Amino acid sequence: MREGNLEAPTRHPLGWKSEAFYDEAKTFEELERVFDICHGCRRCVNLCTAFPTLFDLVDASSTLEVDGVAKLDYWKVVDQCYLCDTCYMTKCPYVPPHTWNVDFPHLMLRAKAIKFKKGAVGFRDKLLSSTDAMGKLATIPVVVQVVNAVNRNGLARNLLDQTLGVHKDRELPEYARSKFRSSFTESKSVAAKDGNNTPGKVAIFSTCYVNYNEPGMGHDLLAVLAHNEIPYVLLENEACCGMPKLELGDLESVSSLKQKNIPGMAKLARDGYAILTPIPSCTLMFKQELPLMFPEDAEVKAVQDAMFDPFEYFVLRARDGLLKKDFKHKLGKVAYHIPCHSRVQNVGQKTREMLQMIPDTAVTTIERCAGHDGTWGVKKEYFDNSMKIGRPVFRQMAAVEPDYVSSDCPIAGRHIMQGMGAEKKQAEKAHPLTLLRKAYGI
Ligand code: SF4
Numbered sequence: 001m002r003e004g005n006l007e008a009p010t011r012h013p014l015g016w017k018s019e020a021f022y023d024e025a026k027t028f029e030e031l032e033r034v035f036d037i038c039h040g041c042r043r044c045v046n047l048c049t050a051f052p053t054l055f056d057l058v059d060a061s062s063t064l065e066v067d068g069v070a071k072l073d074y075w076k077v078v079d080q081c082y083l084c085d086t087c088y089m090t091k092c093p094y095v096p097p098h099t100w101n102v103d104f105p106h107l108m109l110r111a112k113a114i115k116f117k118k119g120a121v122g123f124r125d126k127l128l129s130s131t132d133a134m135g136k137l138a139t140i141p142v143v144v145q146v147v148n149a150v151n152r153n154g155l156a157r158n159l160l161d162q163t164l165g166v167h168k169d170r171e172l173p174e175y176a177r178s179k180f181r182s183s184f185t186e187s188k189s190v191a192a193k194d195g196n197n198t199p200g201k202v203a204i205f206s207t208c209y210v211n212y213n214e215p216g217m218g219h220d221l222l223a224v225l226a227h228n229e230i231p232y233v234l235l236e237n238e239a240c241c242g243m244p245k246l247e248l249g250d251l252e253s254v255s256s257l258k259q260k261n262i263p264g265m266a267k268l269a270r271d272g273y274a275i276l277t278p279i280p281s282c283t284l285m286f287k288q289e290l291p292l293m294f295p296e297d298a299e300v301k302a303v304q305d306a307m308f309d310p311f312e313y314f315v316l317r318a319r320d321g322l323l324k325k326d327f328k329h330k331l332g333k334v335a336y337h338i339p340c341h342s343r344v345q346n347v348g349q350k351t352r353e354m355l356q357m358i359p360d361t362a363v364t365t366i367e368r369c370a371g372h373d374g375t376w377g378v379k380k381e382y383f384d385n386s387m388k389i390g391r392p393v394f395r396q397m398a399a400v401e402p403d404y405v406s407s408d409c410p411i412a413g414r415h416i417m418q419g420m421g422a423e424k425k426q427a428e429k430a431h432p433l434t435l436l437r438k439a440y441g442i
């Protein structure tokens with residue numbers, strides 16, 4: 001038996017439609033097998049709180065082995081995993097094709113799916129994962145002012161904490177008065193120039209977050225595309241990408257969201273568009289999670305092939321000699337955090353590469369999980385752990401004394417600013433798309 005993989009890691013389809021997937025006894029057998037390998041390895045001890053929870057359980061058991069841990073306590077480990085994929089991506093030498101076949105995040109997902117199917121997921125979690133429905137409701141005129149006022153009000157936040165389990169200290173994003181999709185500016189009519197690496201026209205999947213919370217990021221993307229004479233369109237009839245539902249283990253809802261999004265996206269892919277989303281988790285959903293859930297689906301495959309992270313697209317566009325570099329403004333010191341869901345895309349640090357093309361700009365890259373995840377770090381019971389996991393990131397970002405704090409994931413960006421506290425000094429939070437637009441002076 002080899003110690004670790006010599007081949008490139010791969011991932012098996014999720015197999016969620018098989019009967020065995022939801023078989024609790026079989027899942028617990030697999031959990032025991034994998035937990036035992038992890039206990040003997042312990043490389044991931046400092047990545048998140050799932051592994052320390054497991055190792056503490058083993059160390060406190062009568063046998064000092066996994067067989068001494070009560071099966072019911074396995075759920076404690078499952079609940080601490082927010083599916084960032086870092087263990088799979090950066091640490092584990094036993095991922096497929098190694099014969100031990102350890103895919104810790106996908107095993108956690110299977111356990112979460114069983115929990116969901118058993119009805120053991122509460123109202124708060126279902127509500128928080130309904131980003132589209134919440135966004136639609138919260139951005140109704142007048143309601144939006146009330147929601148934002150509630151978010152800022154200490155008494156109301158205490159009430160939310162006690163009734164709903166949303167931690168009172170978590171800084172939440174505001175809802176926008178004008179949605180991205182309503183204020184979308186049409187592309188100028190320019191001819192698409194295909195490059196060797198990039199289609200010359202872009203379709204945009206705007207994402208719930210950009211549509212309802214930070215439309216400015218979406219407009220920054222449009223401005224950069226327009227400046228580079230890349231024609232764009234907006235996907236019609238967009239629904240949530242499904243990532244929040246996936247993280248909850250609600251795979252049937254992921255499937256129905258896929259039905260809403262994929263046909264229109266596949267048509268755009270076949271028409272030769274590059275599809276861009278400004279949020280890494282949503283990009284990952286189409287690049288990896290849906291293809292692993294629906295490996296035989298040709299439309300899912302077409303979308304996967306057409307999907308780009310925006311900075312992956314820009315760097316490839318530069319390689320094609322089709323990206324302008326007429327930057328007018330320097331950015332100074334940028335503390336840049338690459339989120340887990342960008343790392344998992346396996347395209348390298350494309351945002352860093354792009355920002356480094358801007359003159360008089362020093363980019364310090366922090367490649368470590370910030371610990372928020374989509375909704376995990378909002379929840380009362382996980383807030384403290386999310387701040388603890390993020391502490392090394394907060395410290396490294398502050399040490400740079402940056403002009404800008406930036407992450408491809410705007411939720412991680414806000415979490416980092418909160419964690420830096422007074423240490424952030426004069427630093428401004430800005431998404432990399434905003435920084436790029438600033439540098440162009442457009
Ligand atoms: S996927 Fe992320 S949160 Fe889950 S166990 Fe791995 S490192 Fe921890």
Ligand code: SF4
Nearest residue numbers: 038041043044091092
């Ligand atoms: S996931 Fe892999 S690297 Fe991490 S503790 Fe388990 S066996 Fe070790």
